[in-house]
Amino acid sequence: MTTEFENAEKEMSRLVEASLKKYGLKPNVLFARLSDITKAASSGLITWSRKNSVWPSLFGLACCAMELMDFGSARIDAERGSYLLFRATPRQSDVMIVAGWVTKSIIPEIKRMYEQMMKPRYVVAYGECATSGGPWFESYNIIRGIDQVLPVDVYVAGCPPKPENLFAALLKLQKKIGGNIEG
């Protein structure tokens, strides 16, 4: 694997230098070489930046969405953590917080939303319903937990869990992205 990387690195450097020569430019520090990128990846820079920009999507299904709104409002103010920023589109977000019960008719929409998210993507099951079906576990139209459809990273218990619990869950997710917890 490493030799492949090194070969690619040499090849890329050669190409960069050739193209610079062609246009009569001098190699400059402003041009990042592939070796720099691979070094950064190995030193954990990418992991670090992923860890510190966990953007949840604005997506609520049911009651737990009220607490999700409270999470973003004045008392907790999620965005003061400076690494959380609620986005209204899945294309810009990293974390999907599933807040509410999951019905059979909404599964295709959730799957489509999940597929629109960029990799690496994470899922937090917020509340009883998203974890296990909650009080509706006997209902014919409910699936018993979002983990039957999507891979879940963090579960939050409670009906509904307090906003503080979500903060704790996202801190746990941050640790997980950093590789401190085995997934």
Add this chain to the structure above:
Amino acid sequence: MGQALQGDGLTTKINVGPIHPSTHGVLRLVVELDGDEIVNVEPHIGFLHRGVEKLMETRNYMQDLPYVEKLDYVAPEAYSEAYISAVESALGVEVKERAQYLRVVLLELQRIASHLLWLGTFLNDLGHFFTVFMWAFADRDKILRLLQEHAGARMFYVNMRLGGLNRDVPPGFEEEVLSVLGDIEKRIPMYESYLEKNEIFMERTKGIGAISSHRAIELGVTGPVLRASGVNFDIRSSKSYYVYDKLNFKPQVVSSGDVFARYKVRMLEMKESIRLVREAIRHMPPGDAVGMPIRLIIPAPKNKEVRVYRETPRGELLIYMVAGQQGPYRVSFRSPSFINLAALPEIAKGAHYADLFAILGSLDLVIPDVDR
């Protein structure tokens, strides 16, 4: 407002939702547009359907309380109270006098919290009035803290029992309520002056989505939407329950019928609720407010039918129940959100597409209550 771009009779269909930040839950709208003008709106519901009414038949009376609260999670207290009073009238249980006053206090606090949540999210829908969202949620949080002190939970309280409440209020509760109400009373004029002096807010609400009082009655809309059209109808005064008639309750009515009127009615209702809570605390008699223990349930008379009307923050709620031995034989809800959603195509017709979410927000829908 400029003229809408008129097309050449060819219409475009736009799909909104089911996952959309402004639909307050999971609602799908298919909007038919001619230029920028809405020709038709078709709501598609049922994305959160879970069969509550059927599930409730399989539980006993007190086990059903959490299910009812999860119908309308913005005002769970109002729903659990409506359900428990349906059970009370089926089983023939009297409510203690102190409990009646305390229920009024809790219901009105819940109404203020619900309207504050509406205010925050509605202004967020209008554009980016995120300041008001922060302010309103800070105020709502104070009320939730009060309710938490009594019930022990932030959102789902389950504190209603047959004939009363699960416990009396903690000592010093009344003073705390009064101080919080004093805070909120000072904040309401602040919201009003911030919004009504804001030209963007006035442009986006005045004259948008207006319905006449005659049409409002025909469509059957309820609650603040009906009272914003100048119809003086409120279950709390016309079919008074508990001590509302003793507290000189007056329905709040605004006549213009547009989005601004719906905003204004809710602001006036908050002020009226603050007054009602103060009056109720002043006249509250000492004594016992604790209801029956959960296990102690008298078997109901066979096939007794009960209808209970309540004014929830969103409008008139009807609970129809056929009583069974241990639990309800059949429960049915006529929920205000469903009725108001049914009026959306009529109200939104002819409006600009950008105003659709102002109109949708002004109806204050809770989608799990529509889908059930």
